[in-house]
Amino acid sequence: MAKVRISSDVIKPFSGQGDVVACLKKVRLVARLQQVDDVARLLPLYLEGDALALYMEENQRDIDQIEARLKQAFTDNAFSAYRNLTMVMWTGERVDIYANKIRQLVGLAEFEEAEMERLTKLAFVMRFPDTISLELRQAPNVEALTVGELLARARVLTTTGDESQDVVVAVRPPRSDSASPTKNVSLTSVTCFRCSGKGHVAKDCWKHRTHCL
Template identity: 40%
Template sequence: MADWRLNTQMSRHFTGEGDLIKLLEKLKMVARLQKIEDVVILVPLYLEGEALTIYQQMRDEDKGDLASVEQRLKLAFAESPLEALGKLASLRWTGESVDVFAAEIKRLAGLAGYVGRSLNMTVKLYLVNGFPEEISANMQRITEINTMKVDDLLVHARVLVKNVKDQIMAAAVSGNTCTRPHLNDERQAEWNV
């Protein structure tokens, strides 16, 4: 085992509220960076409240198995595949960065049970269709869209989003009106000039 020091006060503890999947991914990433082979020893350090209670009620042999701990915590606190699919179906871009939007699509698709190639295709489909009509239509015109990787599609999406923002800014400066994508109230202020 590597020599490491961990300050659990620097990270939020999981109580049952929030994103369990992100916490587990973060723990695995920290363990990998610190060369900690047994990730499961980190889990109880970041649990409080209901989450810690669930962990404490597990059998000792299951507490030592990361897959068992993950499965039990996901069963108690993660979105079900149906919940994730429902959120995915209604997910629309609201002005956040393209990468954040794509990450949320990927997270929900993964929770809904998509893996491997079907996960990548699902991310591409929902990414293209989750944007406002102008951006979505331009993305659908990309000839190699069916064979391109998600990262390559993100490059196209970033350019299209920037172009739309530039058009809105140019219209505002010239005094013309410009149709803007539908944004929620939180993101609307970023588009106002």
């Protein structure tokens, strides 16, 4: 197998800012591509600043010890990770990247196995805009679905423009002081933004009677 040269233009040196876990995974990948067995010897080429200074203080032959110290120094603790998890929102990126971001934060918050999967799923669904989140929550047998199974549905919803769907609201005419009854407002051109049906508004939608504008 031919060796592949990976320069710092491809993998930026880690200085203490950003995702240290991702950096360490990339270095492991470079080591495999370069057929380097001694990862500890390769690692300092991708460290600088505070991260390199910490490396110099450690046993430079023990890659596991070095990685553990870098993670300890440059990753959020469980409280910070959970706080970031409560603030994360889908901002238009690919849903797979969004799901992976949530999964990483849940892991850093020290949730494991079934708890990790459930919290990842709840955050994944609820941190979308309301229209997309509602569609995901109404998926058949949603309680039994995994995040992976919800991804396919989320991909469709985020590429069909549902999150920017126009909301058309019927406005009541001003109340008249005269004795004549108020004329009815025609709803034939009104579109319900919840089900896209014609002739009614969201608060009267039979599919979503528990919701109102």
